[in-house]
Amino acid sequence: xxxxxxxxxxxxxxxxxxxxxxxxxxxxxxxxxxxxxxxxxxxxxxxxxxxxxxxxxxxxxxxxxxxxxxxxxxxxxxxxxxxxxxxxxxxxxxxxxxxxxxxxxxxxxxxxxxxxxxxxxxxxxxxxxxxxxxxxxxxxxxxxxxxxxxxxxxxxxxxxxxxxxxxxxxxxxxxxxxxxxxxxxxxxxxxxxxxxxxxxxxxxxxxxxxxxxxxxxxxxxxxxxxxxxxxxxxxxxxxxxxxxxxxxxxxxxxxxxxxxxxxxxxxxxxxxxxxxxxxxxxxxxxxxxxxxxxxxxxxxxxxxxxxxxxxxxxxxxxxxxxxxxxxxxxxxxxxxxxxxxxxxxxxxxxxxxxxxxxxxxxxxxxxxxxxxxxxxxxxxxxxxxxxxxxxxxxxxxxxxxxxxxxxxxxxxxxxxxxxxxxxxxxxxxxxxxxxxxxxxxxxxxxxxxxxxxxxxxxxxxxxxxxxxxxxxxxxxxxxxxxxxxxxxxxx
Numbered sequence: 001x002x003x004x005x006x007x008x009x010x011x012x013x014x015x016x017x018x019x020x021x022x023x024x025x026x027x028x029x030x031x032x033x034x035x036x037x038x039x040x041x042x043x044x045x046x047x048x049x050x051x052x053x054x055x056x057x058x059x060x061x062x063x064x065x066x067x068x069x070x071x072x073x074x075x076x077x078x079x080x081x082x083x084x085x086x087x088x089x090x091x092x093x094x095x096x097x098x099x100x101x102x103x104x105x106x107x108x109x110x111x112x113x114x115x116x117x118x119x120x121x122x123x124x125x126x127x128x129x130x131x132x133x134x135x136x137x138x139x140x141x142x143x144x145x146x147x148x149x150x151x152x153x154x155x156x157x158x159x160x161x162x163x164x165x166x167x168x169x170x171x172x173x174x175x176x177x178x179x180x181x182x183x184x185x186x187x188x189x190x191x192x193x194x195x196x197x198x199x200x201x202x203x204x205x206x207x208x209x210x211x212x213x214x215x216x217x218x219x220x221x222x223x224x225x226x227x228x229x230x231x232x233x234x235x236x237x238x239x240x241x242x243x244x245x246x247x248x249x250x251x252x253x254x255x256x257x258x259x260x261x262x263x264x265x266x267x268x269x270x271x272x273x274x275x276x277x278x279x280x281x282x283x284x285x286x287x288x289x290x291x292x293x294x295x296x297x298x299x300x301x302x303x304x305x306x307x308x309x310x311x312x313x314x315x316x317x318x319x320x321x322x323x324x325x326x327x328x329x330x331x332x333x334x335x336x337x338x339x340x341x342x343x344x345x346x347x348x349x350x351x352x353x354x355x356x357x358x359x360x361x362x363x364x365x366x367x368x369x370x371x372x373x374x375x376x377x378x379x380x381x382x383x384x385x386x387x388x389x390x391x392x393x394x395x396x397x398x399x400x401x402x403x404x405x406x407x408x409x410x411x412x413x414x415x416x417x418x419x420x421x422x423x424x425x426x427x428x429x430x431x432x433x434x435x436x437x438x439x440x441x442x443x444x445x446x447x448x449x450x451x452x453x454x455x456x457x458x459x460x461x462x463x464x465x466x467x468x469x470x471x472x473x474x475x476x477x478x479x480x481x482x483x484x485x486x487x488x489x490x491x
Contacts, residue, residue, distance in 0.1 A: 013073065016484040018417060024410045025069075025461070025476065029062050031391075031403060032462035034368060039383035039390040040464070041369050054383055054464050061466040068470060069477040077485035080131055080478055081138075081425055088132035088156070091125045095163035110169040122172040123471030125160045127478055130432035132156050133179065137186060138425040144187045153183070171455030178439035182431035185418075191237065195307060198233055202226050202315045207322060208338045217266040219274045223315075227278040230311045231255040234285060234304060241300045255281065282312060334453055350386060351450045353379045358392030358400070358449070365396030383464040385456050388448045407441045407460075417483050426482045433479045437472075 037048055037055035050056045080087075098121050101109045112119045133156055136142065144150050157179050164173040184193055209222035232252070239248040262277045286305050293301030322331055357373035366372070371393040373379060379386050392400045411434050418430030437460055444459040446452030458468040 013481075013484045016487055017073070018413070018480060018483055021410065021413050021417070021476075021480060024406055024413065028403075028406055028410070028461040029065075031406070032387075032459075033058050033062060035387050035390045035394075035462050036383050036464045038369055038371060038394050039387055058464055061469045064466070065469050065473040069473050069480075072474065072477040073481050073484070075481060077482050080429075080482065081135065084131040084135035088128045091121065091128035092159055092163065094121045095125055095160055095167070099163060099166040101167075110164065110167040110172065118467070120172075120467040120471075122160070122164050122167070122169060123467040124474065125164075126175065126436055126471060127475040129156060129160055129176065129179070130429050130436070130475070131478070133182065133432060134425045134429035137428045138423065144183070145189075150188070169456075171457050174443075174455055175436065175439055175457060178435035179432055181435035181438065182428055185431050186428060191241065191303070191307070194233075194237075195310070198229075198311065199314055201229065202311060203318050204338065205229070206315050206318060207334075210319070214263075214274070215267050217263070217271050217274065219266065223275045224278065226315050227275060227282060227312075228255070228259060230282055230308055230315075231278075231285060233311070234289075234308045237304045237307060241304065242298070251285065279312075282308060350380050350454060351447070354382075354386050354389035354448045355450055357382075357389040361393040361396040361400075363397050365392075365394045365399055368394055370394065381456075384458060385444065385454075385463065386448055387459055387462050387464070388445050391462075392448075403462075404441075404445070407437070411438050411441075414479070417479070420486070421483065422486050426479075426486065429482060430479050433475055436475060 033055065036058045040054035041048065047053060048055045049059065051060065098112060099109060101112060110120050110122055112121060133153060136153055136156060137144070142149050144153065157176050161173045161176045164170075164176075180188075180193065180196070184190070206222040206226045209225065210220050212221040213219065214221050214224055232255070235248045235251040235255070238244055238251065258281060259274070259278065262274050266272050266274055286308050289301045289305035289308070293299060293305065322334065353373060357371065357379055360366070360373060361371075371390060373389070373393055379389055382390060388400070388403075391403055395402075414430055414434040414437065418427045418434065421427040421430060440457055440460050443452050443455065444457055444463075447454045458465065460472045461469065
């Protein structure tokens with residue numbers, strides 16, 4: 001490539017850059033630094049720019065991130081397509097080796113310690129996984145509706161998750177569930193997404209109300225409601241995927257009628273556990289679906305039957321997973337979130353203190369560096385995972401809303417940019433980026449407000465540290481570079 005051609009390409013890239021996204025990025029960086037400064041500031045401290053303070057070091061991380069973003073913009077966008085699998089393989093190997101890392105920090109082996117520098121490979125594996133997914137799904141002949149192709153795409157996401165779990169960093173592993181947004185956009189059946197939502201409902205309802213009895217009967221409310229939901233959801237899927245409204249009405253009529261009859265019998269005649277009746281009804285429904293599938297050779301019946309079987313198996317294994325698989329601190333956090341335990345001085349301390357900090361901010365907040373909960377260090381991890389409580393205390397409801405609106409604008413902009421990509425590679429990668437940001441913001445803000453489990457993931461561009469800031473910057477700027485090259489004429 002001649003120097004003049006290279007210069008023209010660079011000018012074309014600068015003209016094609018999405019400056020709205022870059023503007024939002026800069027705004028979030030500035031607000032993030034102010035939050036880190038507020039979270040790490042102590043009364044009487046005048047050296048907020050000193051490298052000995054977290055606010056000073058965050059300036060270094062921000063500066064290096066901007067330089068890193070500029071370097072990415074100067075690269076050929078075809079590089080990311082060509083070397084997607086190489087980048088993914090290298091990061092996957094690094095994740096695997098990190099499992100055997102001798103440095104354990106807060107019970108996790110996810111950090112690589114290089115002298116004074118600490119890096120978390122899981123933060124960089126996100127963009128590598130997104131590139132690999134984009135490469136695979138843009139391959140000629142790929143069809144997400146084929147189980148082989150869908151399985152390959154799912155495996156790309158699953159492998160880094162397994163490695164990260166092996167590092168005892170379950171929260172970071174769950175972030176990879178955000179790729180479901182991209183899968184759904186690219187044609188993943190809605191039934192898979194619905195199944196995932198149903199499993200969450202089963203888990204929450206079943207665990208929370210397992211020990212609550214229905215009226216004066218020895219029937220668990222949690223088990224009763226979940227098994228009733230299994231029948232309702234199964235009937236709904238018959239309505240949606242078989243298009244048989246008559247069968248749907250019959251199933252719902254028998255389900256509610258028989259359940260109500262035995263419920264009244266148990267309440268007023270002989271008390272007994274109605275769950276056994278519901279299990280028999282579910283077994284009969286599953287048998288009917290299998291019979292219909294084999295007799296009509298309509299495979300959707302079998303898929304719906306598989307959903308019902310999986311629902312029951314998942315529900316009855318949830319208690320085992322909660323009590324025998326999860327780590328004690330994870331189990332306590334879930335119990336606190338579900339209201340099963342009240343531990344304001346233990347597992348619920350962080351959330352309790354962050355709620356106090358946010359509530360004390362009121363409408364307009366206490367002002368920059370004027371927070372009390374954060375300055376007196378009542379909130380642990382207030383400059384990392386719980387940094388949003390600093391925003392709430394110092395900037396109040398209005399400032400918190402402004403930050404959330406900025407994140408919303410960023411995510412919507414990323415989706416818009418994804419839809420305008422001329423090639424599938426760019427669109428898939430763009431939706432991966434949007435999904436990661438959406439998951440991080442939703443879960444991080446939710447756990448600070450006590451609405452989601454505390455899983456220890458950072459708020460993009462706000463939480464202190466170089467790994468997350470570099471990781472999010474690389475993730476975003478690769479897409480900006482791909483988008484900037486969408487209209488370039490290739491030689």
